Amino acid sequence: MKKAFLILFLSLSILGQAQSADAEQIDKLFKTALTEGKAYDWLNHLSNQIGGRLSGSVQAQQAVEYTKAQLDSLGLDRVWLQPVMVPKWVRGTPEFAYFETSPGLSTNVPVCALGGSVATPIGGLKAGLVEVTGLEDLKKMDPDKIKGKIVFFNRPMDPTLISTFDAYSGCVDQRYAGAAEAAKLGAVGVVVRSMNLRLDDYPHTGSMSYEDLPVSDRIPAAAISTNGAEILSTTLKLNPETKFYLRQNCKQFEDVESFNVIGEIKGSEFPNEVMVVGGHLDSWDLGDGSHDDGAGCVQSMDVLRLLKKTGYRPKRTIRVVLFMNEENGLRGGNKYAEVAQSKNERHIFALESDAGGFTPRGFSFDCSEANLERVQEWKKLFEPYLIHLFEKGYSGADIGPLKNNEMVLAGLRPDSQRYFDHHHAENDTFEHVNKRELELGAASMASLVYLFDKYGIIPGTKIKG
Structure with missing residues (x-):
């Protein structure tokens, strides 16, 4: 009886220490994002210096070059462009x-x-x-x-x-x-x-x-x-x-070459387990694509920067992927999955931000019940930041082609009430993005990536449905 009690006490003590360490790291991520965030500055350039980034356009290519340069400046282990043929339609x-x-x-x-x-x-x-x-x-x-x-x-x-x-x-x-x-x-x-x-x-x-x-x-x-x-x-x-x-x-032209923009930090313990965080770099041409999906791109870029800035060394390989051509073809998402499969890469987790740069409310997960139960245990770590939504549901279009019976797919879920006021319209512009809300979203994503990197997924479980 005493032995069983001692084991229980030690288990609870270890669990408490782990939760305390997790809370401390998440606190660092949020404080760093809110005081030293880069997402808003990156979005300012994408929106106001480049503008709408319709697939196949000059602006889309400028966005590829700009975001690659910014990822190069972060000191990641590798940054590269992945070619993909995309449709070219002109208004x-x-x-x-x-x-x-x-x-x-x-x-x-x-x-x-x-x-x-x-x-x-x-x-x-x-x-x-x-x-x-x-x-x-x-x-x-x-x-x-x-x-x-x-x-x-x-x-x-x-x-x-x-x-x-x-x-x-x-x-x-x-x-x-x-x-x-x-x-x-x-x-x-x-x-x-x-x-x-x-x-x-x-x-x-x-x-x-x-x-x-x-x-x-x-x-x-x-x-x-x-x-x-x-x-x-x-x-x-x-x-x-x-x-x-x-x-x-308007007119449809022949397909042209464009690129997914990819950067990664190599895992220190499990480099062959790949985790993806991303958004789509293309947008429609009426506004400047700040909410859809410039916000998701810069948040995803900042996830890797925040992990490095807080001194966290990932166990698994973490990639940021800025997908091209989500809006009118999903060519970038399909190409990334195709190349990953051809290289026999093992992806265990993918997180997408493509619902605007509004206040984060939580995440939706496409995963097994066992992994969903694990995620629910992490919910209390996010509650101090008023992030309460952890539910099973849709993750994102660009990471969808990666889906298999083991990995976890997730989508950032911001408050959606104002999203469709701007979606695909002339007023999807930079002034409608709140800096603090954008940074909170980046910190939320970085926190979830940190937890999945630290603990991995529960293997051997299959997604229902």
Whole structure:
């Protein structure tokens, strides 16, 4: 009995010492990020000196060169560029649109081409409108009522859902697949309500697909601002004969070469166990991509700097990966996973930040139940920093291709209530990023990376589902 009690006492004492050491290291990471952080300065340059970084653009290449130079300056064990072929789509001159209730009586509305859309005819496109509330509503329509018309997809994000990402997921299919489905029914164009909970005058772009439609059958697709969608919908109810005019001259070119930017600290004990932290370096072209996803990139870069700055020597190899082409192809994420597999690299953990630079609330995890239980034990280490969300869920698009039956995938989860005010729009700019919130996110990520590096994953367990 005494022996059992002694073993229990020693076990609790060792556990308490470990928790105390972990709390001390995490405290260092947060204090260093909040007083000596570099993420905000890096983002300032990406946003204000380079700007929007659409895949295949000059700005995207400038971002590659800038971030590689910054990683080189950190004294990492290795920094390199990983080539990847990416699509090159160019918006062209600003789009223009109006609706016309009678000849000569028109109202201009804010629009932007969806990424990957074809252009309108040189003189623009004018046609009658058919309003639908989504893809299912469209499929119920009589094709004769669609033929020769512009389809207006006007399904709003659900304001009752607290998770704005759930609200986004509930209606983004109309943006992605709307043009393909409408074209099959003979429509000549589509206009899609912006994915935005707020009523404003900013149209929000985003990726779309024509599936396997031949180029000759593709129709122009544009997003309209939420205010524009509201007034257009009201006008159509009063006057179903309202016509819509759209002009855009975007163009798709041949694929071009770009790069994932990668830097690593080699593990001191288990160098063959690789841990990844990252975000996507490309952005849309309307704003400067500060929240989506400049924030995630600079936070990920700062994770490695914070670990070095606090004197922590990783046991495992930790890599920062700035993925190219998440927005309109996911080529960077797929290429990184492909190369890792070809080299038989063992990745045990990956963390992505691609939900904006807002106040961190916690993390979501795609992992086995055993690893999730381990993570829940760490939750109390984050509670002093008001980070409480530790749940099973989606991790991130770029790290998704790495998924296997053993590794842990995680996603930083900031407060999401303002994210879609800026997502893919002209107002995704540097002044909308709060320095302290950005730094708290970097410290949160560094803390989680530290814990997984120190303790590893629980092997031999498989992810359910």
